[in-house]
Amino acid sequence: MEDLKNLVICPRCGSLHKRIKLSSPKESARCWRCNKLLYRGYKGLEYQLLSFTFTALILFTLANLFPIVEIDIGGGVKSRMVLLEALLFLYKQGFLFISLFGLLVLEVFPLITILSLFLFSLFVVLGTHKEGAKKALIVAGRLSEWNMLDIFFISILVAMVKIYEYAYIDFGVAFWSMAFFVGIEIYLFRYIKLSQMWDLWEQKF
Amino acid sequence: MKYKRCLHCGAVNYYQDEVCRRCEGDIRLDKKRAISTSLAFLLSAIFFYIPANLFPILNTSKFAQTQGSTIIGGVIELWKEGDYPVAIIIFLASVLIPIIKFFVLFYLLYAVYKGSCESGKVKLYHIMEIMGPWSLIDVFVVMVLVGLIHFNSVSVIPGVGATSFALMVLFTILSAKALDPRLIGEECE
Numbered sequence: 001m002e003d004l005k006n007l008v009i010c011p012r013c014g015s016l017h018k019r020i021k022l023s024s025p026k027e028s029a030r031c032w033r034c035n036k037l038l039y040r041g042y043k044g045l046e047y048q049l050l051s052f053t054f055t056a057l058i059l060f061t062l063a064n065l066f067p068i069v070e071i072d073i074g075g076g077v078k079s080r081m082v083l084l085e086a087l088l089f090l091y092k093q094g095f096l097f098i099s100l101f102g103l104l105v106l107e108v109f110p111l112i113t114i115l116s117l118f119l120f121s122l123f124v125v126l127g128t129h130k131e132g133a134k135k136a137l138i139v140a141g142r143l144s145e146w147n148m149l150d151i152f153f154i155s156i157l158v159a160m161v162k163i164y165e166y167a168y169i170d171f172g173v174a175f176w177s178m179a180f181f182v183g184i185e186i187y188l189f190r191y192i193k194l195s196q197m198w199d200l201w202e203q204k205f
Numbered sequence: 206m207k208y209k210r211c212l213h214c215g216a217v218n219y220y221q222d223e224v225c226r227r228c229e230g231d232i233r234l235d236k237k238r239a240i241s242t243s244l245a246f247l248l249s250a251i252f253f254y255i256p257a258n259l260f261p262i263l264n265t266s267k268f269a270q271t272q273g274s275t276i277i278g279g280v281i282e283l284w285k286e287g288d289y290p291v292a293i294i295i296f297l298a299s300v301l302i303p304i305i306k307f308f309v310l311f312y313l314l315y316a317v318y319k320g321s322c323e324s325g326k327v328k329l330y331h332i333m334e335i336m337g338p339w340s341l342i343d344v345f346v347v348m349v350l351v352g353l354i355h356f357n358s359v360s361v362i363p364g365v366g367a368t369s370f371a372l373m374v375l376f377t378i379l380s381a382k383a384l385d386p387r388l389i390g391e392e393c394e
Contacts (some may be wrong), residue, residue, distance in 0.1 A: 004208075004217050004218065007208065007217040008215075008217065009209070009215075009217055011210065017305040069254055073356070077356055079355070081353045085352065087348075089355070090348065090363065093363065097368050101371060102348060135230070138228055138229065138230075141213055145382075148345075151338055154342060155342050156345075159349035161348045163350070176334055198215060
């Protein structure tokens with residue numbers, strides 16, 4: 001009987017492969033049939049994850065403490081938007097569902113996702129808490145599907161296109177923090193991918 | 206067919222297993238359950254599409270005069286003003302794409318039901334999966350505008366349509382998630 005750890009199934013076409021060990025970070029394994037990427041040969045992935053998630057946590061804090069945009073419609077009439085304030089305002093207007101939904105997909109889920117990924121990489125680096133690392137990775141995987149800060153970021157730009165004729169727009173610290181946070185998120189979940197992190201967990205413990 | 210892939214973590218498991226050996230996720234391949242759950246969410250999404258287009262998604266009040274604007278109304282207004290490209294983009298993104306998504310989901314449901322195998326359908330599924338949440342742009346734009354524009358003279362308040370629109374997108378995402386891509390083509394050899 002073949003050891004399941006040494007097998008890979010292509011996520012695109014379902015072909016079965018035998019896992020081979022890659023020796024250099026430049027190498028990657030691809031599907032023999034459809035050429036889909038299966039995994040890469042990372043070195044010290046846990047350190048990369050640790051530094052990226054730590055940076056992301058700082059950026060997330062900044063993105064929530066400072067205003068994202070400030071607008072000036074002339075005559076000294078200004079307005080600024082802090083994400084949590086905007087959600088609270090929506091709630092006060094009686095839009096319970098949208099404000100709650102926004103709170104979850106823009107604040108709670110992104111924070112817990114990155115926090116658990118941070119814990120995961122910390123556990124892997126320390127080489128302890130096998131079960132804790134697994135739990136953290138499960139949480140990160142489930143919640144990352146409901147992470148919509150990237151869409152919100154594009155929405156900010158769309159909204160600015162709608163009002164740029166009437167107001168002077170100033171992007172705040174939180175805007176740039178959010179941009180880099182989204183960038184890190186995309187790198188972690190779209191480039192490195194969760195399956196690679198699971199492979200790391202399997203190799204280390 | 207001896208093995209199957211876990212959708213959550215990518216681990217290879219034996220075909221008869223119900224729980225992933227690595228991430229403990231549910232890896233059952235249940236055609237009946239996938240179809241009925243997905244169909245239920247899809248019908249809910251179609252239901253919410255109606256109020257999402259009938260009611261204003263945005264209310265603008267200028268000096269105590271409130272004016273609501275629906276998606277279609279906004280498109281028509283932009284068209285009359287001569288902003289053809291913007292009008293077309295909003296029409297495509299907010300009115301047409303949800304309908305296309307409904308049709309694609311029905312088509313994929315039918316494919317799962319029939320058990321037909323084509324790699325093109327898996328591709329279609331993955332496009333649906335990635336595209337799904339992006340329809341929320343409309344809702345988030347309303348959120349940003351509401352958060353920014355509340356002056357004494359002018360203020361923007363979300364409308365009932367925004368809630369319906371958000372619910373519609375949410376149910377389409379859930380419907381796509383309930384469908385198992387392994388049932389469409391991955392498992393066909």
